[in-house]
Amino acid sequence: MDEALLRAIVPTVIGVLGRRGADFAAAEDAVQEALVEAVRVWPADPPRDPQGWLVTVAWRKFLDAVRADTSRRRREIRVDEQPAPGPAEVVDDTLRLYFLCAHPSLSPASAVALTLRAVGGLTTRQIAQAYLVPEATMAQRISRAKRTVSGVRFDRPGDVGTVLRVLYLVFNEGYSGDVDLEAEAIRLTRQLAGMTEHPEVAGLLALMLLHSARRPARTRTDGSLVPLAEQDRGRWDTRLIAEGVDVLQAALARDRLGEYQAQAAIAALHADARTAEETDWVQIVEWYDELVRLTGNPVARLNRAVAVGEADGPRAGLAALAELDPALPRYAAVAAYLTERDGDPAAAARLYAEAARAATDLPEREHLTRQAARLNAGIRGCVRRGYFSAEASVARVAGVTLPRRAVVALGGNAMTGPDGSATPAAQRAALAVAAGHVAELVAAGVEVVLTHGNGPQVGNLLVKNELAAHEVPPVPLDWNVAQTQATIGFTLADELDAALAALGVPQRTAALVTRTLVDAGDPGFAAPSKPVGRFLPREQAERFIAMGQTWEDRGPRGWRRVVASPEPLSVVDGPAIHALAEAGFVVVCAGGGGIPVADDEGPALRGVEAVIDKDLTAAVLARDVAADALVLATDVPNVMVGFGTPAARPLGRVTPAELRAHAAAGEFARGSMGPKVEAVLRFVADGGERAVVTTLEHITDAVTGDDVGTVLHA
């Protein structure tokens, strides 16, 4: 059964009954009854002449009703058999129906229901489903509407504005249940446009077509709204856009501007922009000016404020908004949008939350709630324990470009007690403090890759090796480094997870046993120079020298082992660290400069007896994981020049050239500040943006601002 055809002939049939003498209410009832019968009978037994069938059946229903009524009231009604109407009369009949069903004496909801039934040919059940009310309720609403217009003379010309308002309401109701009201509104408006030359009818049709064109891009599969700026414009229906623009241009050419033409013009300008950025907001503001002039509608003024914000900046938009009544629907939503663009996320988040509470439909409320949540998540990341308030932190973040990812290197002092104690309890307590400071940096919104020294820990393992050499075989230095990575990594991961959770940060920690590639031919191997472990008397040292180790006479305190300290070439596990960081983990890795391995071009890498400077490895690591900041945490707030002299001064913000000049002048001690300065210089030379040397408690300030620590800028 062709339901569209059936629906299209309904107004005509009502018109036929009307001209045969039926009043509107009775004719409409009779046609509705015939319609319900058609829906039942036609699928099995389609008529050759659908309109003739509907007229015949409706007329019979009418006569039945009249006879029942007549017998009740003992009154005769004269009815005439008349020939079927010609085309001109059909147009007139249908047009009159539009006016009658949208009569100003009807409430908007009643007019909508009556229009959908008498002009749209929908059944009461379909209309009830579309508006989610019981069929009986809808039937009563329609009956009352018909009683209300019963005194209106059928042939009286009406106001096209009321008809357009009804059709606009139907269109705006969208799509619910099995009735596509959007499509139905377009059908009815198109039909009306075919019967009248009124440019506003064309304007409304154009508006509907242009908005309907966006339908495929308007909602996600989960039903959530996609804002205009984020819609996939490739999914807009170009055929509908082209038709809408044609209809609009023809209407505008008649030079009788009205609100629907103005709205359609705005929709057409959006349709015209291939990307949201290309939108001609200046012209859109001009059309909103027209719309405000035509209607004085406060909602139009509100939308104008949005357009002004796009055309002239958020300040101008907020100024336009300030002239409006805050009680307007969606006022808070507009204020939130403009306030965020004006750079005040905290206030915008509050406004979005307020707007969500005021939303009158579910998809919009969910959209606004998500906006508030998005901003609050960003702000939460900036609220640092005890340092500054949420407002101050937001202002601060707005002023400084945060690095996306930072490599942070913890020094030995971050891993032992204040008195140098290396008991497990003292180490854990020290790491907990360090983890708190690192967590603050994460909370500030920086992805952190964390590395650490292992001097005291590796020293202790060496002592165990020495003392237990007669019981268990001593293990090589690369094993010792691996062991310290495991114990420190585990403890740091534990403490960091706790610290992150305490700050309400969702990220968690992953610790990785990490290898660092060195050159087997590095000159460091020929002349080991890095002292490790404890001092021993000569006799004991000689035992280890006999096992192949290098020991040096360090004077009165005795002999001490020296090992190679080769240059780190690359972090072998860099890709894994990078992947973990990308996945949102805070990665603890490359402890103690990484397990030194050499590539002998054999099937496997080979661990070598060496220790690598952890700061130099940190610079390589930062390069390999694409960090834009390198942070070396140490026990002094700044790198000093003139150290130990009356002219001693801390370095604040420095350039690579300045720092290199200080290094060349011998300002920095080998084995202490020297490698740190070298590391930050290498990092910046390799393309890093910002390198920092400062104390643990200042790392976040040093990363987010320029007034704390020694900060090297590229």
Next chain:
Amino acid sequence: MAKYLLLKHYRGAPAAVNDVPMDRWTPEEVTAHVQYMQDFADRLEGTGEFVDGQALAPDGMWVRSDGQGKPPVTDGPFAETKDLIAGWMIIDVDSQERAIELAGELSAAPGANGEPIHEWLEVRPFLGAAPTITE
């Protein structure tokens, strides 16, 4: 048109003017009350404003999932709740003023001594569907 939920509370609402529990009314008063509610619903259906009306038993329980593969946990009957909903009516009306007017009429249902209860009803707007045109 906008839909509103008119909520009637067993407890949790401020006290009614004629605050006598229903079980202390006369049978005739109960009948009159029920008839009033029925007439009210019928009248709203006649005006095309009625959507739904239901009464709820005062007994119920809290139910919570206890994780996948485990039976839900129950608690109750409502020992700790302050708020207990007795029933609702859903109306579809032209304006908030009309919703308030109807809630006022419903609140005046007769109770003890045939006097209006003047109970507090909660009026909550429904969230509708998103409009097609927003700009």
